[in-house]
Amino acid sequence: MSDLHPVVAEVTARIAARSAASRSAYLERVNAAALEGRPARGDLACSNLAHGFAGITGGDKQALRAVRKPNVAIVSAYNDMLSAHQPMDEYPSWIKEAARGAGGIAQFAGGVPAMCDGVTQGRAGMELSLYSRDVIAMSTAIALSHDMFDSTLLLGVCDKIVPGLLIGALSFGHLPAILVPAGPMESGLPNKEKARVRQLFAEGKATREDLLEAEAASYHSPGTCTFYGTANSNQLVVEVMGLHLPGATFVPPSTPLRKALTEEAARRAVALSRGEEFTPLGHVVDVKSVVNGVIALLATGGSTNHTMHLVAIASAAGVELGWDDFAELSSVVPLLARVYPNGGADINHFQAAGGVQFLVGTLLDAGLLHGDVRTVAGPGLDRYRREPVLVDGELVWRDGPTETLDAAVLRPASDPFSADGGLRMLSGNLGRAVIKVSAVAEEHRVVEAPARVFTSQEAFGTAFKAGELDRDVVVVVRQQGPQANGMPELHKLTPALGVLMDRGFKVALVTDGRMSGASGKIPAAIQVTPEAAVGGPLARVRDGDVLRVDAGACSLDVVVDPVELGARELVDFPPDAQSWTGTGRELFAALRRSVGPADRGASVFGPIAASHFVGLSNQEVSR
Known part of the structure; x- marks a missing residue:
């Protein structure tokens, strides 16, 4: 040792x-x-x-x-x-x-x-x-x-x-x-084949039965x-x-x-x-x-x-x-x-x-x-x-084994796939975020493009199907943080974003939600904190603003004059509490009010919790 x-x-x-x-x-x-x-x-x-x-x-x-x-x-x-x-x-x-x-x-x-x-x-x-x-x-x-x-x-x-x-x-x-x-x-259907079928379905080139057959062969x-x-x-x-x-x-x-x-x-x-x-x-x-x-x-x-x-x-x-x-x-x-x-x-x-x-x-x-x-x-x-x-x-x-039995899957520290672990923290005028680049090709790790802003996966899906995203784009999906709606994982975005990348466009995702281990080849600045629901800068971004996601420089910025950005009204703030009902969600309202930020574990326990924001003005919260 x-x-x-x-x-x-x-x-x-x-x-x-x-x-x-x-x-x-x-x-x-x-x-x-x-x-x-x-x-x-x-x-x-x-x-x-x-x-x-x-x-x-x-x-x-x-x-x-x-x-x-x-x-x-x-x-x-x-x-x-x-x-x-x-x-x-x-x-x-x-x-x-x-x-x-x-x-x-x-x-x-x-x-x-x-x-x-x-x-x-x-x-x-x-x-x-x-x-x-x-x-x-x-x-x-x-x-x-x-x-x-x-x-x-x-x-x-x-x-x-x-x-x-x-x-x-x-x-x-x-x-x-x-x-x-x-x-x-x-092991069932190879994961890459599953992902391929998902992308075909997103493009309308595979049926629901094709998709279900692939998913059932994967999870079997x-x-x-x-x-x-x-x-x-x-x-x-x-x-x-x-x-x-x-x-x-x-x-x-x-x-x-x-x-x-x-x-x-x-x-x-x-x-x-x-x-x-x-x-x-x-x-x-x-x-x-x-x-x-x-x-x-x-x-x-x-x-x-x-x-x-x-x-x-x-x-x-x-x-x-x-x-x-x-x-x-x-x-x-x-x-x-x-x-x-x-x-x-x-x-x-x-x-x-x-x-x-x-x-x-x-x-x-x-x-x-x-x-x-x-x-x-x-x-x-x-x-x-x-x-x-x-x-x-x-x-x-x-x-146990002292040598790898398949160097395409597992390697020694002396001969790694890359010199770093591929998990980076971004910071800039939009706050802090996590990005996982271990599956992102080097040429896709810096994206600067106009933003298209959504507050739901469904709205994104509608825009994708209408062809509105066939261009270089940084997709912003906000109001997905812990205090907004419980921070769901946004896997429905992945196939469509993959399609856009395969069409040759520069594509990135910026969200205060989660992507788990499945963000894959798309550069995704996730878990942005402070989240939009507490007045974070993401709530000031507008369609057409140029966003820069730079995994090399570890930066996340909207290219807008700081004075103008600070003067903008917070959009979709605070989130509509009345919409968070059904499927048992209303029973979790107390947790939604008390949950802390993502960089502190998004937990309802401990001294750092959302109750810290109670009584602060929008400007105080956003700072």
Whole structure:
């Protein structure tokens, strides 16, 4: 292992210094709540305890009553509509049996909501997606609030679900916790072919039946979708943070190895709950593990959603992570993976090429990861170079690959696809934004063109079909931020924007909404903050204004005289609250009012929230 890269060391030290007070306060709470060596339920009054085991039968009931064995909480996001979560149906019974065999008990503590962005994409329900992360965090806290548990297994995979589970569990950071994944579905229709059919449909050259056939061939069975979006980014990032068992991330569902890993997670949760191996979650998620998570994301070209989710997760552990930290780390972390939309391969190809084990090994050897961290598998990240296998039915770990098996998909740090991670932060007179350039060709990284402004994906689609966008254009889609409408992902824009680019036009997107990992070849300045809904400069942009998106100079500007720009009336401000009803949206109005900005995690928790803007004038807000 090489010495730590000086920039990684500097960024880590800066985050640690910035977080000193908040991290110290968090650890003080964690350490005060820790109960080493005795079950938590031992402090319950008899009536409370009796309620806690009243519904249990057999030996588990006696064990709970005796207050001797550790009790593992199962918190699950299972439902059988999400393909990634459907395999978790059987997990609780496996976990309970394995916990008994390890000298513990397990109870299903609670379920959390789990929505599929693939189903709600472009629909009103998608406007609840980001808020669902914090609802999941609160639901996790409710599940763990009974003081019956000594450790936790968190069952979840997708988008907002894993961050929500982690944020909730970190509020019980005195308890050990392990994340338990389900694994990806088998490879189906290649992602590039799927994208091709989508573009043909956008042009009217393919039928709805053609499109449905392609989509069904891509998303075809239980397991995680195989492109490298937020779900698979979640899984890779949390393994490198030491929150999965080594090698657990991309093992397919319905295999003996997946079942063995799930059972081992239960046994490990029992072991971590007491004695020399006692390892509270709050001590695993620290400054170094957060930095490792960011580096894993950058090295693989992962989802831009994590510029919010990792900030929110870190905050829950008392760590103050910011967008500038992502940008500085991205400047020295090489891009080592090409997985769709950053390449033609899917996540199964990535795993076959060497997967997380090769990635961790090459980053450690290059001095780009902190090796001296605590993990759920024990001390040190070196453990994550190893991969799980079954030998005569027994789960063992062996040395993982030290060379890539497919250099078109996964490369060593000494021979990267590019010298930087491809995630950059833009700033200028329109505010700050994130841009992912790992899949954007060099010649498309600077776009200066007249703006066309929309406030919905539907209005954009109408203009595209009418031929109004057949020119060089910077498409602005505003009022899509956290406080406007919950910051939905704007994937409906991608096929049409791709068509415009393929027709030879210079095209870029600027939005205060999200694009996740699917922005692909289009230069997209996303998550613009301050958002238009709080009076950000994006609310002053007009059709025909020249916008410049420059990923090389890391700038985002409207080419308008500053005095004129400042004097303009804010358009569509504030957003129409009455229109945000139906599909349950009105139930989330309180979250919409209290959510914070994108660069602070777009969270309803913590001191930075939208309530900060209450009572300020439009001019004060926009500043």
